[in-house]
Amino acid sequence: MARHIDYPKLLYKLQGLADLLPGVNPEQAFRAIKGMDTKPHDQLIRDCRDFQERVQRLTEDCRDEVEKPIYIGVVGHYSHGKSSLLNALIFPPKTQAVLPTGEGVVTSMCTLVQFESSGSSHEFYEVETGGMERPLAPEEYQARVSGRGKNLGGLSHFRVRLAVSNLDDQLFHDFATKRIDLLDTPGLGGPYWKDEHALMRWIKEFEVVVVCIKATEINETTAITVNPFLKQFLKTCVPVVTFWDLWKKSPDFKGISDEVKARAEAKRRITQYFSPLEQFVDETIFVSAKACSDAKEVAKDEARHFTDQWNVDNVRRSLASRVRPSGGVITRKTEESEIDTQRRSKVRQLAEQLCSAATQYAGNVRHRIDEYRPEGAHTELLEEMKADIGRDLESQIDRLATSLEKHFNDKISAIGPQDDWKIQRDQAKEQTLLEYSQHKQRALKQILTAIDRFKSGRLDPLIKSSGLKRDVQGRLDRDFKRLVDDFSRDAGGPGLSGERDLIVTPSAGAEMVANYVAALQGVAMALIQKYWLGFVVGCFIYSTAWWLLRWIPGIHTILSALLAVAAVGIVGTVLGFASRAMQKTKIDARNKTLAENSHSKLVQRVDADLGEPLRKLLDALSRLTEDQLAPIDDQTRDVLDSLKASLDKLEEATYDIKSLL
Ligand SMILES: Nc1nc2c(ncn2[C@@H]2O[C@H](COP(=O)(O)OP(=O)(O)O)[C@@H](O)[C@H]2O)c(=O)[nH]1
Numbered sequence: 001m002a003r004h005i006d007y008p009k010l011l012y013k014l015q016g017l018a019d020l021l022p023g024v025n026p027e028q029a030f031r032a033i034k035g036m037d038t039k040p041h042d043q044l045i046r047d048c049r050d051f052q053e054r055v056q057r058l059t060e061d062c063r064d065e066v067e068k069p070i071y072i073g074v075v076g077h078y079s080h081g082k083s084s085l086l087n088a089l090i091f092p093p094k095t096q097a098v099l100p101t102g103e104g105v106v107t108s109m110c111t112l113v114q115f116e117s118s119g120s121s122h123e124f125y126e127v128e129t130g131g132m133e134r135p136l137a138p139e140e141y142q143a144r145v146s147g148r149g150k151n152l153g154g155l156s157h158f159r160v161r162l163a164v165s166n167l168d169d170q171l172f173h174d175f176a177t178k179r180i181d182l183l184d185t186p187g188l189g190g191p192y193w194k195d196e197h198a199l200m201r202w203i204k205e206f207e208v209v210v211v212c213i214k215a216t217e218i219n220e221t222t223a224i225t226v227n228p229f230l231k232q233f234l235k236t237c238v239p240v241v242t243f244w245d246l247w248k249k250s251p252d253f254k255g256i257s258d259e260v261k262a263r264a265e266a267k268r269r270i271t272q273y274f275s276p277l278e279q280f281v282d283e284t285i286f287v288s289a290k291a292c293s294d295a296k297e298v299a300k301d302e303a304r305h306f307t308d309q310w311n312v313d314n315v316r317r318s319l320a321s322r323v324r325p326s327g328g329v330i331t332r333k334t335e336e337s338e339i340d341t342q343r344r345s346k347v348r349q350l351a352e353q354l355c356s357a358a359t360q361y362a363g364n365v366r367h368r369i370d371e372y373r374p375e376g377a378h379t380e381l382l383e384e385m386k387a388d389i390g391r392d393l394e395s396q397i398d399r400l401a402t403s404l405e406k407h408f409n410d411k412i413s414a415i416g417p418q419d420d421w422k423i424q425r426d427q428a429k430e431q432t433l434l435e436y437s438q439h440k441q442r443a444l445k446q447i448l449t450a451i452d453r454f455k456s457g458r459l460d461p462l463i464k465s466s467g468l469k470r471d472v473q474g475r476l477d478r479d480f481k482r483l484v485d486d487f488s489r490d491a492g493g494p495g496l497s498g499e500r501d502l503i504v505t506p507s508a509g510a511e512m513v514a515n516y517v518a519a520l521q522g523v524a525m526a527l528i529q530k531y532w533l534g535f536v537v538g539c540f541i542y543s544t545a546w547w548l549l550r551w552i553p554g555i556h557t558i559l560s561a562l563l564a565v566a567a568v569g570i571v572g573t574v575l576g577f578a579s580r581a582m583q584k585t586k587i588d589a590r591n592k593t594l595a596e597n598s599h600s601k602l603v604q605r606v607d608a609d610l611g612e613p614l615r616k617l618l619d620a621l622s623r624l625t626e627d628q629l630a631p632i633d634d635q636t637r638d639v640l641d642s643l644k645a646s647l648d649k650l651e652e653a654t655y656d657i658k659s660l661l
């Protein structure tokens, strides 16, 4: 046998599931993110909203099904004793009838009779077509239901809530716990025939219908009014022949004196006229509700045919058999009544539908979350930008250094020994720097174009999909552009920082001093080492000649002239040394200049001139972008993570529900 469903537990779990639903809609959370435009997440939000609504609806359907009352209708021709039967069924004999009864048309509108375990007194309401309710005093109800007093336009039905504690039968406790309601209907064929539509609506809701047929009117007239309704109703019918105390008075039973035969005749007539009741005819109950309510004693000769409650208790038993497990006594916990089985299968079907829809939707949404979850793509992209542009930059720097080196070296090398080194060198420097400036402009332009291309081709689509608000995006664009423009203006202007120091022109002063000292040393050494003997001999001969030949007139002039010639020779030698020293100084200066402007040194200086500021620009650009995108990404991730957690909880809740089915 199928498992029982613990309805209170199921309702509790359904409520738990419904409570989780706000968590599966990230709309609010997304909207709360500052500077965030939800557009990229709109599809996800829509999906979640759909999900939320659908699960909510299914949850409510399921809850409604659990809580839905089961309706048992009492139908029949008017004045065939429907209200009387209900009164006798529900209330102890000799109590004042709650449902009004009487000759002619008394019940003008349906009355829903409900049972309440906890209530202490009966309550009466009128229910408007829109569902609004108004409490009524008991007498007011009696008057209104009979159509007396105010007209009933706009009313849908009456509702009576009976406190079970005031009724003695256990059956109604069952009715209260199982939410089984009885419906007293206006008689068919009466002037309230116009209520036919209302009755049709109710008929669809009925699980069981008690069909009252007056013993004296089991005929075609009654059948014509009752059959159209019965044909619409395909579930269980309980035929009840009312006024059974009067059968003998009916010409239909003429010639029959035996009650058993009368019953057989009544059943035959039912089969004859009421074809929809044919399959239930064996279970027909013969009652006298009025006699029961009046607590009229059953005559001795009738005692065979009536219980002391005039068979009204049989009607109660018949209903109990449908409400309670077979036999009326719950022998096993798993045993269920027919009504319970039906309810369980419906509830199970709806709950399963709910669970599978929830799981499926949760799966879909999870899929979407994975699609949308920002995994720091912008950080990666900004790194890529720095690396890409950095590579470009390196090759540009190398190219610039090479061309600097080539131009300057060529010019320096071309300075001849006769040229003025300083002037020529400074000219070479000026020209080289001028050319460098032009090359640099070109390199800059290329790099800035590359940045621009990277921004529009790679960064912009990412920024767009990030969910950054349009105005924030605009501000980011402007700031980005401003940084680039500021840089390009500074870099393009005359004399970017350090540009003049690109070419170093070292002074060769130290070398010159050293060279001249060396030259002097050379002269002195030459004199001392090579000519000291000659010098001494010369000095001796010269002074001897000066003294010995003093008698020769004019000899001193001649000797002086000779000394002058010798002195000139010495000075010439010294000058020769000096000029060599100067030449050497020039070569030293050139070599020193070339060494100071080697390729590697030039690369360093160009890097300081162009590379460093550009790298700073790239850092600033990436920081700017990161500062805008990172918070959005972080918060988006948080929202999506908590959405995921809610989905997990929701799925867990559906597993819980499934385990109850
Ligand atoms: N003799 C007799 N009278 C009955 C019986 N049931 C109902 N009545 C009377 O028949 C009249 C109509 O009954 P009511 O319950 O209002 O019929 P309804 O229009 O079908 O609800 C009332 O005056 C009742 O007292 C019965 O079993 N025997």
Ligand SMILES: [Mg+2]
Binding pocket: 082, 083, 084, 100, 101, 106, 107, 184, 185, 186, 187
């Ligand atoms: Mg009635």
